[in-house]
């Protein structure tokens with residue numbers, strides 16, 4: 441969830457330093473082997489580009505990758521997805537594309553996605569989180585339901601505060617190949633004084649990522665059936681708006697992905 445369009449110059453610095461780390465951690469085997477070191481990061485980037493993400497908006501960050509500013513995929517999960525995709529390429533079986541993440545959350549979780557709010561989350565954001573849960577729970581014709589739980593052990597998704605002097609308001613993990621909800625939502629405390637209505641939009645948007653939605657306004661994957669090609673007020677657009685309810689497209693998409 442972006443506050444405004446930002447620049448991604450820092451991504452190039454991260455990629456350079458991470459390539460160095462990979463090269464340094466390869467060990468003796470590669471020193472004896474004159475063959476080029478396979479560039480794992482390049483493979484993962486190619487996979488993400490194939491998924492429809494913009495190469496310039498892919499930032500490798502330690503054990504995860506951040507895409508379009510606020511969509512997070514864990515590195516282990518990304519490695520697995522890339523390996524699966526490469527195996528598909530080799531086997532000649534066409535890869536499927538969808539305008540959503542490759543993984544949704546299974547029926548074991550999607551009728552009660554449990555969010556835990558870290559004690560450090562200030563009241564303004566707690567209000568936004570409660571509002572976002574209520575927003576998603578107001579969508580009819582879907583089995584998707586969310587709740588807030590009081591202990592981390594029973595939660596699917598932890599919501600916590602971070603800080604970065606950057607233009608992301610909050611960012612969230614997508615569901616992984618285990619078909620569980622995205623594991624965290626991180627809120628940028630830089631935006632603690634954002635208007636309440638924009639905070640509500642932002643958290644509703646991030647919760648959308650945790651259940652598998654990509655960005656409506658970006659060319660990732662293929663269209664969810666029955667949703668419009670462009671939807672300027674969609675909660676899953678990448679730039680924050682004042683909260684004004686879900687669009688018909690948002691509702692349709694939720695009903696299609698998580699039918700009753």
Ligand SMILES: [Zn+2]
Pocket residue numbers: 441442510511645649655677678
């Ligand atoms: Zn987003």
